[in-house]
Each structure stands twice: as structure tokens, then as C-alpha cells.
Amino acid sequence: MEYRDFEYVLTIYQEKSLSKAAEKLYITQPALSIFLTRLETQLQTQLFERTKRGLVPTYAGQKYIEFARQSIALARSFDQELCEIQAERKGILRLGTSPHIGSIVLPEVLFSFQNRYPNIHLAITEGTSLTLEKLIDNNELDMALMHLPLLCEHAGYTRVSDDRYVIAMAKDNPLTRKAYSKPGFAHLFLDPALAAEQQFILAHPQQRVRQISDRILRHAGIVPKIRLETSSVQSALCFASNDLGITFAPESYIPLFNVQKELAYFYLEDKYEAFWTFCVVYPQNVTPSTPARFFLQETQRLFGR
Template identity: 35%
Template sequence: MDFKDLTYLIAIEKYGNISKAAEALFLSQPSLSRFLQNTESYVGQPLFNRIGNKYVPTYVGQRYIARAKEILNIKKELDQEVGDILKNDSGLLNVGFPAMRGTYMLPCTLPIFHSLYPNVKIKIHEESSNRLNELILNGDIDLAFYNQPDDNPNIETEIISHEEMVLVMSPDNPLCEMAYPMEGCRYPHLDLNLLEEKGQGVIMQNPNQRTRTIVDRLFRQHHVTPNIILETSNIRAEAELASRNYGVCFITETHLKHMKLDKPLKFFSVGDPSTPINFVAAYRKNSYLPYHATEYIKIVRDFT
């Protein structure tokens, strides 16, 4: 079995369907079906259960595919390392960003990278931070940039910059008058308990977004039950809504720096006494990080 055969098995598992997998691999369906039959005959066990048109890996299939992914990741890292040794300024770099972060970071960093390495193609993956973690661990991307997650023993991070998550609202919101200066806070400090006491509506990001995870933890730590009036993945939309006094929301200050809104906003520090966040570059621990990935990290660090 060669590397190509391993990609066939991974495609069948990914798409769960022979026809779709064959189309993605630019193969005919009969050819891929024969390949699977021959492979299962060689292994001596079925690798997939056939449930209608759905192909679901058996336990043996799961182990086979897991090892196949490991082998292909090792091959990819070896190819990258050899390319770096040969000083080959060409190749492909897979980079992940949350969508909002990418809107202002990509236009400022990709042209610089391209001017230095015109023969290196960058493929951008825009996903939630949790999904980017999965792509890192699966070897689908070389690195990602996002707000630092909870510690993961299989992911290495490098701090790019420090920022603060702030509470955002319209200047017309009466809560603005209840904030006060506090040592260690960049912005006036507002007690989170006031949100519950005043019945203030809160706009929240979706549960799979990193900021939402941080805000949920913050509310639990302060024993506050928020009045959630809206959940959205659109960070700009929640800022626009807050500027129109349709609730309050939580956004990292870097996002806010790059937004041009029709109406003004007020920012407040919350937490003990504030809620700092590290913006990081992340990649798989104990894996080879390509030379061009380290160069792109430097460019992003300079931008921030």
C-alpha cells in the first residue's frame, strides 16, 4: 500500500460515500469500489460498514485510518523539512484564522509574505477556533491564529500579542454612568452583577466561538445569570447592535480597533479587574513547523 492508497481510505471516511469520495479524488466510482474491496481482502477484515449509501468505519477501519493520517502527516513534515534544507522557496502553507480576525489581518500580512516568497501558495481556512484546533491535530493546517484556548497537551502556542476582552455598549446606556476607574484597568470598570440586577439584555457569540467560552466562564465565576437576547457568530453585527442600544456585548479590543461603525461605542473593563487574552499562533506539538510558517508568524507579529 502506498501513500495514494492511504488518501483513498481517508477520503471514504471523510465523505462517507463512495461516489462523493471518488469525485473528490478524480476517480471513477467502480475504481474506488474495487480498491476498497481489494484492501479489505488484503486486511482480512471489513474497514467500513455499509449502511445504505453511507460508509461508516468499523473499529479496524478507525484504527487503519488513524494510522494512515499519522503516516501522511509524517510524510508531509518530511517533505517540508527536506524542502527547507534545499532552500526551496516554493510550496503550500495551510493557515487558519477565525473569520473576523482574517478580515483585517489577511490584507495586511499576505501581500508582505507574497513579496518575500512569491512561489509559496497560502491556503486560508476560516473556521471557529475549536474547529481550527481539530484541523491542527488532524494535520490539515500547518498553523492557526486565534485567541489562546485552554491548554491542550497536543498543541503548541506562541504569544503574538496581549489584548483585552471588553464589555461594549452604547453611550446612551444608563449602565455607562455606573462604571468607575480602577487600578489595573485600561477602561472604566463595570461590575458584571449590574447586568443581572438591571435586567440588561446581552448579545452573545455562538457557543463554539472562543470569546463565548471566555464570557460564559466569566459569568460563572461572578455568579451572574445573563439575560441573553441574541446569539450570533457575526461579531460586527453584535457591535452594530450594541451601538444602537440593542443590548450589550463582549468583544476583544483588537476587533474593535478595526471596525468603522456608524455610531459610537463605550468600552468597559470587566473581571478581576479585567479580562486579558493572549492572541497566539498555534501548531501541532512535536511536529515539524515549516520554515515559511515561522516566517509568516514573524509577519503577523510585526502587524500586531
């Protein structure tokens, strides 16, 4: 079995369609169909069956896909080790990030990284957490900058820092009068359970910022009345400042955005799990290259807390 065979079968599995897989692999559909037929003949077993949901792996196909992933991971680890044995500092580091995290982290980390590895090309892919997890799962990225929780089955991660969430609302919202102080904290605290009858402005369900908001609401026993959904934290804060509803945001986002009117921000008690964890994610079975480990260490040094 060849590396190309593994790549072809994994692409068919991911796309669930010969035509879509062929397009992604830059080959013709007949050529991919001939390949699959020949491979199944060699193995004397069927790898995929056609269903209404597209091509679905058989039990043997699932085993082949698992073996293919492991083999690709081992091959890439060997290539990285061989490169380091030969003392070459040329290559590529495939990094994924959300646009927001990238805008904060990369300017700081890239300065020291490129000084250390001037001949390493950094290929940056921006996307949602869900997109980045899929790329990590398929070994298409070496690492990704993102937030927990992870849905990916084939990923490891290293924690960098935790960031508190705040609940944000217009300054004249009556709920602000129910806030209370705690020594040593920059903002007052507010019990989110008191907001059960409020209108909420939330991110879209596939966004990590929304998943953390949903977790807070779940702990507070609230089924939210959602007035607006937006992919932009800045838009959510602007809507909240105009008293269109209340929203949640990471504390570190507060100084980044200008809003039309002043907002009131409040911390939440720890029982609501009102925080998210910034981490560096990587394929679980691949040994990170030396440049990748350096990138991780610099991220921890500059942003860890």
C-alpha cells in the same frame, strides 16, 4: 500501503459516506467501494461498519486511521526537509485564518514574508475557528491564525498575544453608574454579575467570540437572556448602541467599527477570564518548513505582546 490508501481511508472516515468521500476525492463511488473491499481483504480485517450515523471505523479502523495520520505527517515533514536540503525556495504555504484576523495580520506579515520568499505561494483559506481546526486536524493546513481555546486533538500552537474583552452597552444604561476606575487602565471596570437581568446580544455558539462570552457569563453565574444572535461583532455593537441589549467584544475591535450611537465600554476583573489569546496553530506531528517558521516569527515580532 501507499499514501493514496491513507488519503482514501481518512476521507471515508471524515465524510462517513462512500458517496461523499468519492465526490471529495473526484473518483466514482464504485471505484472507492472496490478500493475499500480490496484493502480490507489485504489486511484481513474490517475497517468500517455501517450504522445509522454512516460509516464508523472499527477498532482496527481506528488504529489504521491513527497510523495513516502519522504516516502522512511524516511524509510531509520529509518532503519539507528534502526541499530545504536541496536549497529550493519554491513551494506552497497553506494558511488558514478567520476573515477578521487575516485583515489585520496578513497585510503586515506578507510584506516581509514575500520579500524573503518571493517564490512561495501562499494559499489562504478563510473560515470559522471550528472549520480551521478541522483542517489542521486533517493536515490540510500548514498553520492557522486563530484564538484559543482549541478543541483540536492533533494541534500544537504558539501564543502571540492576549487581548482583553470589554462589556459594551448604551451610554444611558443604568449599569454604567456602577462602574469604577482602576489606575493605569483606559476604561472603567464593571462587574458583569450586575447584568444578570439584562438582555444580551451574542455571537453564534460555534464562534470563538461567543465561547469567550459564555466563559465570562459562566464565571459571573449568569444564564443569559439572549435577545439577538449575530455572526457580526459590528452588528452586535450597533444593536447595543441602540440599547437593544449588552454585548462583549475584544478591546482591539473597538476602533475598527463605526456604530450609530456612542457606546460605553468597560473592563472586567481577571477572575472572569475576560480575554482571548491570539495564536498560530499547526499540526502537532509535522515539522514546520523554514518559510512556515519565518511566517510564525514575523507574526510574533509584529503582533506579539
